[in-house]
Amino acid sequence: MELTVLGSSGGCAAPGNPASGYLVTHEDTVIWCDAGPGTFMALMDHLDPADIDAVVVSHVHTDHCADLVAFYGYMAYGPSGVIPVPVFHPQGAVDPIASFVRAEAEHLFFMTLDFNQVDAGDTVRVGSMELSFALTNHPVPTLATKFTAEGRSLAYSADTGPGGGFPELALGADVVLCEATGVGPRGPQSDEYHLNAGEAGVLGAKSGAALIVTHVSPTVDSALVISEAAATYGSDPLLALPGLSIRI
Numbered sequence: 001m002e003l004t005v006l007g008s009s010g011g012c013a014a015p016g017n018p019a020s021g022y023l024v025t026h027e028d029t030v031i032w033c034d035a036g037p038g039t040f041m042a043l044m045d046h047l048d049p050a051d052i053d054a055v056v057v058s059h060v061h062t063d064h065c066a067d068l069v070a071f072y073g074y075m076a077y078g079p080s081g082v083i084p085v086p087v088f089h090p091q092g093a094v095d096p097i098a099s100f101v102r103a104e105a106e107h108l109f110f111m112t113l114d115f116n117q118v119d120a121g122d123t124v125r126v127g128s129m130e131l132s133f134a135l136t137n138h139p140v141p142t143l144a145t146k147f148t149a150e151g152r153s154l155a156y157s158a159d160t161g162p163g164g165g166f167p168e169l170a171l172g173a174d175v176v177l178c179e180a181t182g183v184g185p186r187g188p189q190s191d192e193y194h195l196n197a198g199e200a201g202v203l204g205a206k207s208g209a210a211l212i213v214t215h216v217s218p219t220v221d222s223a224l225v226i227s228e229a230a231a232t233y234g235s236d237p238l239l240a241l242p243g244l245s246i247r248i
């Protein structure tokens with residue numbers, strides 16, 4: 001498998017860095033995981049959008065899903081013609097996204113995007129990859145996803161606070177792509193729905209995986225994120241930045 005970072009900026013796109021979005025590929029299978037603002041444009045540097053076999057939308061916070069509307073426009077009216085693309089999503093995700101184009105039944109939107117709700121514990125196969133899901137600790141239904149092919153695996157946290165289903169999903173993964181939105185120790189003012197860098201490091205260490213930290217807020221110094229994550233992980237993690245591509 002290969003992971004390519006399209007964007008990693010936490011909460012919103014930042015100069016030179018789209019919001020959350022990744023390509024996960026294995027052989028001819030291509031999955032676009034999270035469609036944050038700027039990621040659709042970024043992915044066209046890597047492939048023809050018509051080659052996407054499936055999209056995973058972790059949740060309906062706009063920094064993870066807004067470019068699904070851009071993708072719809074391209075697939076509905078672009079050169080490829082309409083090819084229904086499976087979109088795996090958590091409960092409650094379709095109506096908010098469809099409302100951007102006022103899509104009702106029979107709308108081209110639903111012929112272009114083939115929405116498939118998945119829940120914790122579900123497993124689906126896309127081409128040569130298997131995807132399994134857990135629900136995270138976040139204020140809207142949010143899917144963490146584990147991608148597996150040829151016995152290798154990548155676990156992606158999406159957005160999560162401490163707890164939830166991600167720590168168990170990540171156990172034994174070869175690579176953990178984990179959000180590290182903030183820095184500093186957890187205290188009464190900490191965001192209960194996001195991890196700080198030290199917590200991401202703990203999660204990486206417990207899972208026994210190579211750690212990549214992502215979803216760093218643009219207001220936070222990424223060097224501090226690396227050093228705080230390293231203190232609990234045991235060594236420097238990788239920082240997800242656009243264009244980073246690693247084999248798993």
Ligand SMILES: [Zn+2]
Nearest residue numbers: 059061138159
């Ligand atoms: Zn979120």
